[in-house]
Amino acid sequence: LDRKPLTPAWASPMRQALEGVQGYKAGMTLAEAARRTGLSAFSKLASNENLLGPSPKVAEAVMAAMAEPHIYPDPHSDVLRAAIGARLGVSPARVVVSPGSEALIDYVFRAVLHPGDSILLSSPTFPTYEIFGRCAEARIIDVPRLANFDIDVPAVCAAAALGPKLLVLCTPNNPTGNALKAADFQAILAATPRSTVVFVDEAYREYHEAFDTFAMLDAWGGPWVSARTFSKAYGLAGLRMGYGVASSPELVDYLDRIRPPFNVTAVSQAAALAAWEDQDYLKRTVDLTIAERGRVEAVLDDMGVEHTESHANFVFLRSPAGPEATAAHLLHQGLIIRPTPVAGGWVRITIGRPADNDALIAALPAALSL
Numbered sequence: 335l336d337r338k339p340l341t342p343a344w345a346s347p348m349r350q351a352l353e354g355v356q357g358y359k360a361g362m363t364l365a366e367a368a369r370r371t372g373l374s375a376f377s378k379l380a381s382n383e384n385l386l387g388p389s390p391k392v393a394e395a396v397m398a399a400m401a402e403p404h405i406y407p408d409p410h411s412d413v414l415r416a417a418i419g420a421r422l423g424v425s426p427a428r429v430v431v432s433p434g435s436e437a438l439i440d441y442v443f444r445a446v447l448h449p450g451d452s453i454l455l456s457s458p459t460f461p462t463y464e465i466f467g468r469c470a471e472a473r474i475i476d477v478p479r480l481a482n483f484d485i486d487v488p489a490v491c492a493a494a495a496l497g498p499k500l501l502v503l504c505t506p507n508n509p510t511g512n513a514l515k516a517a518d519f520q521a522i523l524a525a526t527p528r529s530t531v532v533f534v535d536e537a538y539r540e541y542h543e544a545f546d547t548f549a550m551l552d553a554w555g556g557p558w559v560s561a562r563t564f565s566k567a568y569g570l571a572g573l574r575m576g577y578g579v580a581s582s583p584e585l586v587d588y589l590d591r592i593r594p595p596f597n598v599t600a601v602s603q604a605a606a607l608a609a610w611e612d613q614d615y616l617k618r619t620v621d622l623t624i625a626e627r628g629r630v631e632a633v634l635d636d637m638g639v640e641h642t643e644s645h646a647n648f649v650f651l652r653s654p655a656g657p658e659a660t661a662a663h664l665l666h667q668g669l670i671i672r673p674t675p676v677a678g679g680w681v682r683i684t685i686g687r688p689a690d691n692d693a694l695i696a697a698l699p700a701a702l703s704l
């Protein structure tokens with residue numbers, strides 16, 4: 335009998351690639367904030383949710399979908415994908431849905447990346463790309479953003495020209511709010527070989543529809559996925575719905591091999607459809623959020639606080655007091671915000687309802703030690 339072990343020994347039963355990977359750290363929950371402060375009510379401004387909530391039509395759709403909890407959801411989300419495709423002018427066969435766009439990032443990264451493949455990104459950006467990239471044993475090629483957090487276009491073009499397996503562009507970018515300009519997007523695509531998969535994360539697109547991403551990507555002609563979400567402007571973060579549009583039905587077919595068949599609940603599909611069909615409500619809440627962002631930014635300017643030109647539903651500003659001290663101070667005023675590790679001491683604060691923003695404006699000078 336050959337008594338050699340079937341699996342070579344390693345120090346841990348877990349995959350070696352996961353050693354040293356730091357899992358995603360979400361913003362503070364209401365329960366945690368209450369435990370830390372003893373307060374009971376908060377403005378939750380740490381996770382870029384839409385505090386105005388979803389279309390009122392969502393509640394009705396959710397109640398109707400709840401009537402049959404014993405029946406599996408449509409594994410293909412056909413009705414929702416048809417509605418998404420129809421409004422966006424693409425075949426539903428090019429649409430994929432997922433429980434949040436973070437799951438779509440997971441599907442794409444797992445479908446595309448072999449160990450040793452390279453992924454090109456520009457930090458500071460959404461940390462999940464690096465986390466999932468490392469889990470896939472990919473090589474992370476970081477072309478850092480400029481001092482104002484815009485993409486370093488010539489440097490990204492030069493790195494993209496070398497043919498990374500995956501090129502990730504987040505626009506508007508989390509946590510900085512910067513958006514790519516059409517000409518810059520065009521220049522990056524022109525430099526990128528058609529063997530690279532381009533992944534454009536447009537989670538905040540509804541706040542800044544800068545250019546026709548699909549048309550530009552189709553004209554480029556390589557494989558691509560644009561990821562979008564119902565978690566932000568559509569106000570459905572708790573129901574976990576994201577979607578993506580891909581360059582071809584064939585690419586979606588590959589993602590479907592990885593996508594768990596019943597990945598989104600019937601309730602979430604119904605809620606997303608109701609939110610999707612109420613574009614008037616979407617526009618009203620987006621317009622209000624953008625106006626409120628302008629109001630907060632004007633106050634920051636008056637106070638002489640450095641901030642980026644945000645195109646999303648949050649502001650990104652430099653705290654002279656330091657991010658952790660500012661977040662701790664605001665927490666005790668009932669405001670949960672997001673300190674970030676970005677060099678220079680930056681915090682990200684979601685734009686809430688007008689009353690949330692009033693409270694923020696009142697508390698900011700002391701929280702920033704001005």
Ligand code: PMP
Nearest residue numbers: 434435436460508537563565576
């Ligand atoms: N991409 C970006 C840029 C984000 O900011 C977020 C949420 N913070 C996500 C993806 C994931 O969001 P969700 O899974 O809720 O769609």
